[in-house]
Amino acid sequence: MNPVLPRIAARNLLRQRKRTMLLAGAIAFGIMIVTLINGFAGAFIRNVSENFAYLMGGHVFVSGTEYSPSGRRISVIRDTAVIDEALASSGLRNLRVQKTSQVMATLIFEGKSIRQNLTGIDLGHSSMLRDRLMLLKGTWEDAAQPDALIISEKIAKKLNVLPGDKVIAQFQTITGQNNVGEFRIAGISVDSSFIGSIMAYVQLDYLNSLIGIRNGEYMSLGIMLDRLDRSGTAASALYVTMKSMGLQLFERKAAQDGNAMTPFQAMIREQTRERWEGTRYRVYTIDEILSQARQIVVALDTASVFILVVLFAIVMIGLSNTFRMAMFERIREIGTMRAIGVQRNEVRAMFLYEALFMALAGSVAGLLLAFLAMAGLSLITFDPQSPVFLILRNGHLSFSLPPLRALFNIALIAALTLAAVYAPANAASKLRPAEALRTVK
Amino acid sequence: MAIIELRDVKKDYLLGKVTVPAVKGVSFEIERGDFVSIAGPSGSGKTTILNMIGLIDIPSSGEVIIEGKHTGGLSDRELTRFRHEVLGFIFQSFNLIPVLTVRENVEFPLLLGKTRVPRNEWDQWIDYLLEEVGLTGWKDHKPNELSGGQRQRVAIARALITRPSIVLADEPTANLDSATGEQIIDLMKKINRELQTTFIFSTHDAKIVSIADHVIRLRDGLVIENRRKGEDVNGTESEE
Ligand SMILES: Nc1ncnc2c1ncn2[C@@H]1O[C@H](COP(=O)(O)OP(=O)(O)OP(=O)(O)O)[C@@H](O)[C@H]1O
Ligand SMILES: [Mg+2]
Numbered sequence: 001m002n003p004v005l006p007r008i009a010a011r012n013l014l015r016q017r018k019r020t021m022l023l024a025g026a027i028a029f030g031i032m033i034v035t036l037i038n039g040f041a042g043a044f045i046r047n048v049s050e051n052f053a054y055l056m057g058g059h060v061f062v063s064g065t066e067y068s069p070s071g072r073r074i075s076v077i078r079d080t081a082v083i084d085e086a087l088a089s090s091g092l093r094n095l096r097v098q099k100t101s102q103v104m105a106t107l108i109f110e111g112k113s114i115r116q117n118l119t120g121i122d123l124g125h126s127s128m129l130r131d132r133l134m135l136l137k138g139t140w141e142d143a144a145q146p147d148a149l150i151i152s153e154k155i156a157k158k159l160n161v162l163p164g165d166k167v168i169a170q171f172q173t174i175t176g177q178n179n180v181g182e183f184r185i186a187g188i189s190v191d192s193s194f195i196g197s198i199m200a201y202v203q204l205d206y207l208n209s210l211i212g213i214r215n216g217e218y219m220s221l222g223i224m225l226d227r228l229d230r231s232g233t234a235a236s237a238l239y240v241t242m243k244s245m246g247l248q249l250f251e252r253k254a255a256q257d258g259n260a261m262t263p264f265q266a267m268i269r270e271q272t273r274e275r276w277e278g279t280r281y282r283v284y285t286i287d288e289i290l291s292q293a294r295q296i297v298v299a300l301d302t303a304s305v306f307i308l309v310v311l312f313a314i315v316m317i318g319l320s321n322t323f324r325m326a327m328f329e330r331i332r333e334i335g336t337m338r339a340i341g342v343q344r345n346e347v348r349a350m351f352l353y354e355a356l357f358m359a360l361a362g363s364v365a366g367l368l369l370a371f372l373a374m375a376g377l378s379l380i381t382f383d384p385q386s387p388v389f390l391i392l393r394n395g396h397l398s399f400s401l402p403p404l405r406a407l408f409n410i411a412l413i414a415a416l417t418l419a420a421v422y423a424p425a426n427a428a429s430k431l432r433p434a435e436a437l438r439t440v441k
Numbered sequence: 442m443a444i445i446e447l448r449d450v451k452k453d454y455l456l457g458k459v460t461v462p463a464v465k466g467v468s469f470e471i472e473r474g475d476f477v478s479i480a481g482p483s484g485s486g487k488t489t490i491l492n493m494i495g496l497i498d499i500p501s502s503g504e505v506i507i508e509g510k511h512t513g514g515l516s517d518r519e520l521t522r523f524r525h526e527v528l529g530f531i532f533q534s535f536n537l538i539p540v541l542t543v544r545e546n547v548e549f550p551l552l553l554g555k556t557r558v559p560r561n562e563w564d565q566w567i568d569y570l571l572e573e574v575g576l577t578g579w580k581d582h583k584p585n586e587l588s589g590g591q592r593q594r595v596a597i598a599r600a601l602i603t604r605p606s607i608v609l610a611d612e613p614t615a616n617l618d619s620a621t622g623e624q625i626i627d628l629m630k631k632i633n634r635e636l637q638t639t640f641i642f643s644t645h646d647a648k649i650v651s652i653a654d655h656v657i658r659l660r661d662g663l664v665i666e667n668r669r670k671g672e673d674v675n676g677t678e679s680e681e
């Protein structure tokens with residue numbers, strides 16, 4: 001269309017600066033709020049997943065389940081070579097693996113006791129844990145000792161222990177016998193999490209010997225990838241490889257569709273249903289464990305669209321009235337243009353251009369405001385013990401706006417603006433030139 | 442052949458339930474290149490007739506024939522295109538587009554579609570007209586920075602930019618002081634001679650009427666005098 005029309009439209013916006021600022025400001029406000037919600041939702045899933053991945057020591061996990069002669073279900077991977085082989089031939093690159101065993105234990109020191117999840121890993125070599133955990137007291141050299149125990153600051157306070165103290169742990173072996181073990185406090189960590197505070201770390205080999213798992217075996221393998229968003233494809237690749245090696249595997253499907261059941265629910269259901277010989281493996285991802293977190297994100301994004309539309313319903317009334325007023329204010333101009341040779345649809349287009357430019361200017365301003373607000377909010381430092389830690393990134397709020405989401409919001413605003421202005425624009429185009437020219441303001 | 446012909450043109454306005462006959466059956470012809478004045482007191486139908494010649498209003502009955510074209514029954518789109526190609530407009534209150542500069546206002550009609558001015562002559566033609574109306578030094582100014590007389594000069598340049606056959610001017614001097622008004626009429630007359638453009642302007646200023654080649658005088662929606670270059674075309678009574 002004729003380039004002079006958008007030019008006039010743009011200048012008309014500038015002509016009525018105050019009015020334009022007001023309406024574009026309203027649009028900007030709406031976009032800002034919604035962008036903040038979207039940005040928060042976008043980062044929410046990533047932060048929760050990343051934080052959980054660190055806590056659990058992986059993005060993708062392999063666990064094994066077998067039945068003991070007495071019919072008890074045991075979580076253990078005995079044939080570690082086959083898992084190594086599967087990993088090697090799955091084609092996965094840039095990964096770090098962590099073998100773990102876990103048991104719930106009661107830690108006892110001088111008459112005080114507390115429940116802890118003892119996680120056995122190779123403390124002497126685990127780079128993953130060293131990256132994440134900051135030791136407040138004690139050293140990683142101490143942590144390399146066979147009977148080393150790392151607990152969080154909170155637990156250390158409750159038990160009133162210091163590095164070097166000997167602590168007794170009470171727990172059940174995998175076959176259900178009660179057992180005790182002795183550990184020496186090697187490190188006290190600042191764990192920026194409330195879940196972290198129930199996690200205590202010990203040497204994998206020592207824990208295995210205490211709970212009845214043979215040396216070299218473990219309960220589950222955590223695989224840390226270079227990127228979180230690769231976890232789904234990585235898990236699939238590993239699953240396919242293991243299947244082709246003839247291993248028994250739990251179906252991944254129940255976990256993948258993720259909506260009907262959580263993987264844990266699916267796991268429990270499957271296991272109560274059937275029995276098998278030997279080890280059956282499960283491959284799952286952090287996302288599947290957190291499928292409910294994903295639903296929160298969907299809910300937030302849906303709410304944001306709703307908020308945008310509701311906020312905008314009010315703005316639309318203002319837009320419509322403003323442009324109707326503009327039509328009357330410029331009635332002689334419109335009459336003049338029509339006389340000179342501007343067609344009806346061009347008059348309409350001129351008003352629509354004006355509305356579109358305003359929507360776009362407002363949207364861009366709204367995005368900028370949202371980014372400023374995000375930058376500001378992410379400067380706030382939260383207490384490491386704060387229960388909101390799961391949604392934080394290194395103790396700060398973080399935001400991640402999917403570009404398509406931003407585009408969708410802008411397109412939605414543009415469409416609603418055009419819809420609001422269509423009626424007055426159309427009325428302007430229908431003005432009869434002689435009438436319009438006769439009208440005195 | 443006459444460039445404009447009105448045949449028994451009537452125009453009624455509907456005011457609520459009352460029909461107001463603004464033009465009650467008017468016939469006349471206008472010759473190409475003439476400088477034509479439509480005179481008459483307020484409410485006599487000058488604007489209504491100019492609007493019908495300008496194809497921005499449609500007669501209730503009768504025919505308006507312009508350059509041999511019967512305009513009755515044309516669609517809005519066709520009428521708009523015809524106006525753009527054949528007609529130029531000058532208004533009493535100038536009606537420039539406030540957000541465009543002087544030069545952009547003059548250029549504006551060229552951007553609205555095919556005209557008689559080839560693309561490669563635009564710049565030269567715009568400059569020529571700005572020179573002609575004496576506004577070369579003002580081309581980057583906005584209309585609100587100009588005096589009334591200057592604004593009407595811009596309007597004249599804008600009306601001429603498409604090289605129209607006919608320029609219509611409804612009381613072009615009514616918003617100007619008499620000296621400036623005379624200058625504007627002189628300018629229009631000069632261009633009329635130079636470019637052979639037919640000018641039709643309405644006025645109730647007797648002094649301005651006297652410059653016209655052809656005077657059509659109205660009263661109560663009827664032609665009471667139709668006199669071309671001294672000769673009385675219709676033999677109706679003369680008031681002078
Ligand atoms: N839109 C309209 N609705 C009703 N009546 C109208 C309308 N336009 C014009 N009239 C009437 O038609 C008659 C002629 O009006 P017109 O504007 O053509 O006169 P005019 O000669 O141009 O007057 P003036 O010198 O005041 O401009 C007047 O009686 C006027 O009131
Ligand atoms: Mg009039």
